[in-house]
Amino acid sequence: MREGEVNSSSGHEGDDEEDEFEYGTPAIPARTAFRRFWPLTRGLRKWLLLVWACTVLAALAETEAILVFSDLTDNALQKGSPAAFWTPAVKWLGVAVVGAVVAYAGNSLAAWITERFVMRLRDHVFDHVQKLPPHFFQNHRQGDLLSRLTSDVESIETMVVSGLVGAASAAFSALFYAAAAFWLRWDLAAATFVLAPLFWLAARRFSGSIKDVSRQGRVADGAITSVVEESLSNIVLTQAYDRRDAERRRLGEEANAWFRASVRSTRLNEAYEQLVAVIETVCVLAVIGIGAWEISTGRMTLGQLLAFAAFLGYLYPPVRGLAQLGLTVTAATAGAERLIEILDVRPSVEDPRHGGTDIGRPDGTVEVRDVGFTYPGADTLALQGLSFKVDPGELVIVTGPSGAGKSTVSKLLLRFYDPDAGDVLLDGVPVRDLPLARLREYVTLLPQETLVLHDTVRANIACGRAGASEQAIEEAARAADAHEFILRLPEGYDTKVDPNSARLSGGQLQRLAIARAILRDAPVLVLDEPTTGLDAMAARRVVKPLRRLMAGRTTIMITHDLNLAPDADRILVVDHGRIVETGRHEELLARGGAYARLHRSQNNAVTDTAELRLPLFAEGTEGFAEAPAAVGQAAYGYQAYEGQQAYEGQQGQQGYEGHEGYGSYGAWQGPSYAHDQYVNAAVPTTLPDGRPLFRDEEPWPGI
Numbered sequence: 001m002r003e004g005e006v007n008s009s010s011g012h013e014g015d016d017e018e019d020e021f022e023y024g025t026p027a028i029p030a031r032t033a034f035r036r037f038w039p040l041t042r043g044l045r046k047w048l049l050l051v052w053a054c055t056v057l058a059a060l061a062e063t064e065a066i067l068v069f070s071d072l073t074d075n076a077l078q079k080g081s082p083a084a085f086w087t088p089a090v091k092w093l094g095v096a097v098v099g100a101v102v103a104y105a106g107n108s109l110a111a112w113i114t115e116r117f118v119m120r121l122r123d124h125v126f127d128h129v130q131k132l133p134p135h136f137f138q139n140h141r142q143g144d145l146l147s148r149l150t151s152d153v154e155s156i157e158t159m160v161v162s163g164l165v166g167a168a169s170a171a172f173s174a175l176f177y178a179a180a181a182f183w184l185r186w187d188l189a190a191a192t193f194v195l196a197p198l199f200w201l202a203a204r205r206f207s208g209s210i211k212d213v214s215r216q217g218r219v220a221d222g223a224i225t226s227v228v229e230e231s232l233s234n235i236v237l238t239q240a241y242d243r244r245d246a247e248r249r250r251l252g253e254e255a256n257a258w259f260r261a262s263v264r265s266t267r268l269n270e271a272y273e274q275l276v277a278v279i280e281t282v283c284v285l286a287v288i289g290i291g292a293w294e295i296s297t298g299r300m301t302l303g304q305l306l307a308f309a310a311f312l313g314y315l316y317p318p319v320r321g322l323a324q325l326g327l328t329v330t331a332a333t334a335g336a337e338r339l340i341e342i343l344d345v346r347p348s349v350e351d352p353r354h355g356g357t358d359i360g361r362p363d364g365t366v367e368v369r370d371v372g373f374t375y376p377g378a379d380t381l382a383l384q385g386l387s388f389k390v391d392p393g394e395l396v397i398v399t400g401p402s403g404a405g406k407s408t409v410s411k412l413l414l415r416f417y418d419p420d421a422g423d424v425l426l427d428g429v430p431v432r433d434l435p436l437a438r439l440r441e442y443v444t445l446l447p448q449e450t451l452v453l454h455d456t457v458r459a460n461i462a463c464g465r466a467g468a469s470e471q472a473i474e475e476a477a478r479a480a481d482a483h484e485f486i487l488r489l490p491e492g493y494d495t496k497v498d499p500n501s502a503r504l505s506g507g508q509l510q511r512l513a514i515a516r517a518i519l520r521d522a523p524v525l526v527l528d529e530p531t532t533g534l535d536a537m538a539a540r541r542v543v544k545p546l547r548r549l550m551a552g553r554t555t556i557m558i559t560h561d562l563n564l565a566p567d568a569d570r571i572l573v574v575d576h577g578r579i580v581e582t583g584r585h586e587e588l589l590a591r592g593g594a595y596a597r598l599h600r601s602q603n604n605a606v607t608d609t610a611e612l613r614l615p616l617f618a619e620g621t622e623g624f625a626e627a628p629a630a631v632g633q634a635a636y637g638y639q640a641y642e643g644q645q646a647y648e649g650q651q652g653q654q655g656y657e658g659h660e661g662y663g664s665y666g667a668w669q670g671p672s673y674a675h676d677q678y679v680n681a682a683v684p685t686t687l688p689d690g691r692p693l694f695r696d697e698e699p700w701p702g703i
C-alpha cells in the first residue's frame with residue numbers, strides 16, 4: 001500500500017453501494033475502523049514514538065516529584081528542620097522543570113501530528129469524493145457530506161492519533177504511579193488495586209449506549225447542515241412561496257433529533273463520570289482507613305501515607321482517562337463508519353490500467369457504437385442500441401423530449417460513466433482506454449447549469465487552461481462577447497463572482513463559460529442545453545459566441561432549442577434512449593415526422609392545438625414507430641406526457657394572464673378526466689366548469 005493510502009475495501013459485509021445508500025451507515029467495530037485509518041499515519045509514526053518517549057519522561061518526572069514530596073514531609077515538615085528543606089526542594093524544582101519542558105515538547109509535537117493526520121485524512125476523503133459519479137451526489141445530501149468531511153474527519157483523529165497518544169500517556173502514567181505505590185507499600189497498594197476492575201466494569205456498562213447516541217448525534221448533525229444548506233440555496237423559493245414556517249419546521253425536526261442525542265450523550269457521560277468519582281472515593285477511603293491503622297501501629301510514616309495517597313490521586317486520572325478514552329474512541333467510531341461508507345463507494349470510472357493510450361491531440365472523430373446504459377440502481381434503460389458518428393468539425397444536434405436520454409449521452413462522452421454495452425470512441429480509440437485527464441482535455445463540456453468558481457472573473461476564464469496568459473484570457477473573453485461587460489464590472493477582470501452571484505445575468509455567466517471553453521481549445525465540444533434558462537434576447541446574444549466556439553471543432557449539441565438546427569450537419573432525434581430520426585434540418589422537416597412536430601411546436605406555428613396533444617413518437621411493440629401526423633389519435637402511452645405538458649403550460653399561461661374567473665377554480669383539483677383515461681391517452685379538453693382547457697389561438701409553445 002502506498003504512503004498514506006487507506007485501504008478502500010472495508011472488509012465488512014454488504015459493500016453494495018446501493019444497499020448503503022438505502023439502508024444507512026453500516027456498523028463497524030472500533031478495531032476495524034482503527035485498522036482502516038492507521039495506514040494514514042505513515043511517516044508520522046516515528047514522531048508518535050517521540051511523543052511517547054516524552055510521555056514516559058514526563059510521567060517519570062511526576063513520580064520522582066511525589067517521592068521527593070514524601071521525603072520533604074518526613075524530614076523537613078514533620079521534624080521541623082529547615083536545613084532538610086533545601087536539597088529536596090532543589091531536586092523537586094529540577095524535576096519539575098525537566099517535566100515541564102518534556103511535557104511541552106511532547107504536547108506540541110502531538111498537536112502537530114494530530115493536525116497533519118487530519119489534513120491527510122481530509123485530503124484523502126475529498127480526493128475520493130471528487131472522483132465519485134454524479135448519481136452519488138444526487139443520493140447524498142450536500143450538508144451531510146459537508147459534515148462528514150469536517151466533523152467526522154476530526155472524530156477519526158481522536159480515534160487514531162489522540163487516542164493512541166492519550167492511551168500511551170495514560171498507560172505509562174498509570175504504570176509508574178502504580179509501581180511507585182507498590183514500591184512504597186505493596187500490601188497497601190494490592191489492597192486498593194483490588195477495586196480497580198470496578199472502573200473497567202463502569203466503562204463497559206456505558207460504552208454501547210454512548211456509541212449509539214453518538215451515531216444518532218452525527219446523523220442529526222449532518223441532517224441539520226443539509227437542511228440549512230438546502231434552505232439557503234433555495235431562499236427565493238422559500239420567500240416567494242412563503243415556506244419559512246415549513247423550512248423552520250424541517251430544521252426543528254432535525255434539531256430536535258440532535259437535541260435529544262446531545263442531551264442523552266451528556267447524561268450518559270455525566271453518569272459515567274459520577275459513578276467513577278464514587279468508586280474513586282471508595283478507594284481513597286480504603287487507603288486512608290488502612291493508612292491510619294498502619295501509622296497507629298508505627299509501620300508507616302505520615303509522609304509515606306501522603307505520598308501513597310498522592311500516587312493514588314495521580315493514578316486515578318490516567319486510569320479514568322483510559323476508560324474514558326475507550327468511550328471517546330467508541331463514539332469516534334460512529335464518525336469512522338460514516339467516512340468508511342463514503343470511502344467504500346467506488347468511482348464509476350477509473351483511469352485505465354498502465355496509464356492507458358495517449359493518442360495526442362485527436363482530430364475529433366466521435367463515435368457512439370451500439371451503446372446501452374442503465375444508471376446504477378435504476379431499473380430502466382437510459383440508452384439502448386444508440387449509434388452515431390460525428391466527423392471532425394461537424395455539428396450534430398441531439399434533440400428529443402425531456403428524459404429521452406440526451407444528457408446521458410453527454411455523460412458517456414465525458415466518461416462520467418462507462419456504457420454497459422457498446423463503446424464510445426474518440427478517433428477510433430475507446431474512451432475507456434484514454435487517461436481520464438487527457439479525455440477531458442480533448443472533450444470539453446459546457447454543462448446545462450453554468451458553473452462558476454468562487455473567484456475572480458479572470459480566474460473563472462483561466463480555469464479553462466492552466467497557465468493561460470493574460471492576453472489569451474482576454475482574447476477568449478472577446479471571442480465570447482464577454483470582454484465588454486467584464487470591463488463594465490466594478491473591478492473588471494478582478495471582480496469576484498460566485499455561484500449565487502447576482503452580479504452577472506444568466507446570459508453573461510453563459511458567455512463566461514463560453515470564454516472558458518474557447519480558452520480550453522479542445523477539438524471536441526459537448527454542449528448541453530447551451531441556451532436553456534436564457535430568455536430569447538439573452539439566448540440570441542450567446543449564439544454568435546457559440547458559433548465562434550464551435551468553429552472548426554467537432555460539436556455535439558444537446559438542445560431543445562432548434563434555432564441552430566439549420567446549421568447542423570446532422571440532427572439526431574432521441575426518444576426513450578434510442579435515435580428515432582436522423583438527418584439534416586430540411587430533410588427532417590420535409591419528412592414531417594417527430595422532428596417536424598418538435599420544430600413546429602417550438603416555433604409556435606401550430607394552428608391546431610390538437611397537434612400539440614399528439615404523441616411525438618408512438619411506442620409500438622416493435623420499438624418506436626412514428627406517430628401519425630393526423631389529429632385525433634389516441635391510445636399512446638406517450639400521449640399522457642404530451643398532454644400533461646400542454647395542460648401545465650396552459651394553466652400557467654392562464655394564471656399569468658390573470659384569466660377572468662381564475663379564482664373561481666382555485667380549488668380545482670385537476671382536469672376533467674379519470675386517471676386511467678389520462679394514462680390511456682384521453683387528453684383532457686375541458687376544465688370542471690366546462691371552459692376549454694386549450695385555447696387554440698395561443699398554443700403552448702413547448703415540446
Ligand SMILES: Nc1ncnc2c1ncn2[C@@H]1O[C@H](COP(=O)(O)OP(=O)(O)OP(=O)(O)O)[C@@H](O)[C@H]1O
Nearest residue numbers: 135138375378382401402403404405406407408409
Ligand atoms: N442519476 C440517475 N439515476 C437514475 N436515472 C437517471 C439518472 N439521471 C437520469 N436518469 C434517467 O435517465 C433518463 C434519461 O435522462 P437524461 O437526463 O439523459 O434525459 P434528457 O433527455 O437529457 O432530459 P432533459 O431534456 O429533461 O434534460 C431519464 O429517464 C432519467 O430519469
